[in-house]
Amino acid sequence: MAAVNRADALEGIVHTISTRFVGTSDLDRAIDDTLAEIGHATGADRAYLFLLRLDDSTLLDNTHEWCREGVEAQMEQLQRLPRDLFPWWMGEMERGASIHIASLDDLPPEAAAEKELFEAQDIRSLAAFPVQIQDGLGGFIGLDDVSEADPWTGRDIELLYVVAQILGRALSLERLRRERDRMAGVALAEAKRMEAIALLASGAAHDLNNLLTVVENYADLLQSQLVDPAQRRDIGEILDASQHASDLTRLLLGFGRRAGGRPVADTRDALDAVTRLLRRVLPPEIQLEVDCADDLPSVALDRGSLDQIILNLTLNAREAIEGPGVIRWSCAVVSSAPGTQRAGPWIRVAIDDDGEGMSEETLARVFEPLFTTKTSGTGLGLAMVRDIVDRNRGRMEVSSTLGAGSTFAVYLPTTVARPGPERAEASTPRARGERVLLVEDDRSVRVVISRVLEAHGWSVSAVATLREGLAALEADGFDLVMTDLELPDGDGLQMAERAGARSVPVVVVSGHRSDGSLQRLSVHRGYRVVRKPFHRRELLAAAHDALR
Structure with a gap:
């Protein structure tokens, strides 16, 4: 019992x-x-x-x-x-x-x-x-x-x-x-760290863009005054170096952000730009071989997203290689992509390495956030790539053989992109004394913009703060307001909005905001937008376009 x-x-x-x-x-x-x-x-x-x-x-x-x-x-x-x-x-x-x-x-x-x-x-x-x-x-x-x-x-x-x-x-x-909970805590800590890094990188990019604006425009003004071919070539080298530095600041500005903006119009040019940067950061014992078609169509994602895909995949390949090795890129137009019946053309970007490769277990988890086989890795790089590709309706393939390397292939949808502002030829029309109120806190940038505008027939009144700009707008009549968005005593959008309320055309200048936010200012508010560092002809074209 x-x-x-x-x-x-x-x-x-x-x-x-x-x-x-x-x-x-x-x-x-x-x-x-x-x-x-x-x-x-x-x-x-x-x-x-x-x-x-x-x-x-x-x-x-x-x-x-x-x-x-x-x-x-x-x-x-x-x-x-x-x-x-x-x-x-x-x-x-x-x-x-x-x-x-x-x-x-x-x-x-x-x-x-x-x-x-x-x-x-x-x-x-x-x-x-x-x-x-x-x-x-x-x-x-x-x-x-x-x-x-x-x-x-x-x-x-x-x-x-x-x-x-x-x-x-x-x-x-x-x-x-x-x-x-631990992973969520790690992800939150990593997000905060990335936010801090992004803020630091963004601030550095803003300062560098101001400096590059000064360097590029003074070099361009000087080149326009020179006759000697050798001297013009020397100035051309300065301008090329300035463009390379501009590529670097654009990547700094996009670091840690979800990129957003207009589709890449010149895909080959974008890939060439990120290639130049990677050749500088890869160790000398690792070769970078690139085989890209010349006639690549526009891709249906923004420049920052394309940069992040290429950078993360290439740096991941670098981490997989112990000692000397080779990373190979190939870029081509294909008619289809895996896992979808959507019609092409697609751009296939493949990055392969001759590193250590992955086991089947690692391959199955390679895109998991926070999963990493590296002692110093965060496990976020490939997850970020997958997220960007998925958000832009692309496709990915990965194959790997343990001891023989890995291949990551990204299929990017193409589109007919509206090209950004192109540099005008030397025949940019001159102004006829129209008055411009320039609000720019950086003295060197303020001086070079004033000089460029005045050299082409504009009458410029330049101030350094939002308060001074608002006071000048109230006191006098202007044909155009050109304002930086980052001012020491407020947001330059206040300046733009006050000018818009008085029916004064606006050109906004920024070396800090993302491509997406600048595009929204252009599309939704009708402002002309110039991103630092800019060529003087871009600045003049935006100013003339705003008056139309």
């Missing part, structure tokens, strides 16, 4: 804990309550849970314990126990078997080490059940008796095994929750 009552009690416990662990906010208490109920129902003197340590699976900790009144607790002494201290016991647990020892004399000869330990604790009978956590042995729950040998029945053992399974599922869910 006692055995029947014990089995009924255990069945009730199984039913109770099946719901107890669902959504519990205090798993430790739920485990303690369960061990106490098991101990009372079975007549045991102790019920306990041992778990393998997460930081070292060769060690066991007694994490939870219930003891009948008058029975000495053992948990504090049972920490960081080497699992090889119990070879027979742990072997049984590893193969998923229950252990039921009605008497220590029933232990097999290979359990001599365990028998010695149990005798030292005055244990007379015991039972243990493996706890599976996330598809592997996580530990075990156990019962023991120090007062008398308990005749637990086969039904008791079956029900206790079920209890261990339920507990294992609860612990698995808890570990998954903690890992999810």
Whole structure:
């Protein structure tokens, strides 16, 4: 009769804990309550849970314990126990078997080490059940008796095994929750770090753009005055270097941001620009080979997104190469893309390396955020690439052979893009004395813009702050307002909006805002937009266009 009552009690416990662990906010208490109920129902003197340590699976900790009144607790002494201290016991647990020892004399000869330990604790009978956590042995729950040998029945053992399974599922869910929270914390910390870096990079890009604006426009003015071909070529070298530096600041400005803007009109030119930069950052022992078609159509994503795709894939290839190696690009127009029936043409950009390659397990997880095989990696680069490609309705393929390298292929949809402002020829029309209010806080930029405009027939009044600009606009009449967006005492948009309210055309100048935000100013507010660093002919074309 006692055995029947014990089995009924255990069945009730199984039913109770099946719901107890669902959504519990205090798993430790739920485990303690369960061990106490098991101990009372079975007549045991102790019920306990041992778990393998997460930081070292060769060690066991007694994490939870219930003891009948008058029975000495053992948990504090049972920490960081080497699992090889119990070879027979742990072997049984590893193969998923229950252990039921009605008497220590029933232990097999290979359990001599365990028998010695149990005798030292005055244990007379015991039972243990493996706890599976996330598809592997996580530990075990156990019962023991120090007062008398308990005749637990086969039904008791079956029900206790079920209890261990339920507990294992609860612990698995808890570990998954903690890992999810940890990853979310890592992602949040990384996002904050990236935000700080992006802010720093953006500020640096703004300052560099101001300097490049001055260098490029003074060099251009000087070149227009020279006759000697050799001197003009020298100035041309300065202008080329300025353009390369401009490419770098554009990448700095886009760093850490979700890019957005008009589609890339000249795909080959964009790829050439990022190639020049990568040749400077790749170590000398790694060769970069590029094979791109000349007549690439426009791609249906913005310049910043294209740059991020190429940069992240190339730098990922660099990390895969130990010592000397080769990274190869190929760019071509293809008629179809994998996984879609959307008609082409598509641009296929393939980047392959002769690095270490990836195993099938790594390949299956390569685009997971925060997954990385590098000791110093963030696990965000390839995830960012996948996100950009997916948002722009592109496709990706990846193949890899362990020890032989990897190939990442990106398929980008094409479009008919509206080209950006092109540099006008030297025949840019001259102004006829129209008055321009220039609001620019950087003195050097203010001076060079004033000089360019005045050299082409404009009358310029230049101020350095928003307050001065608003006061000048109220005091006098102007045909055009040209304002920087980043002013020391406010947002240049206030200047633009006040001018618009007076029906004065506006040209906004910025070396700080993203392509997407500048495009919205152009499309939705009708402002002419000039991005720093600019060529003087771009500035003059925008000014004349605004007056039309």
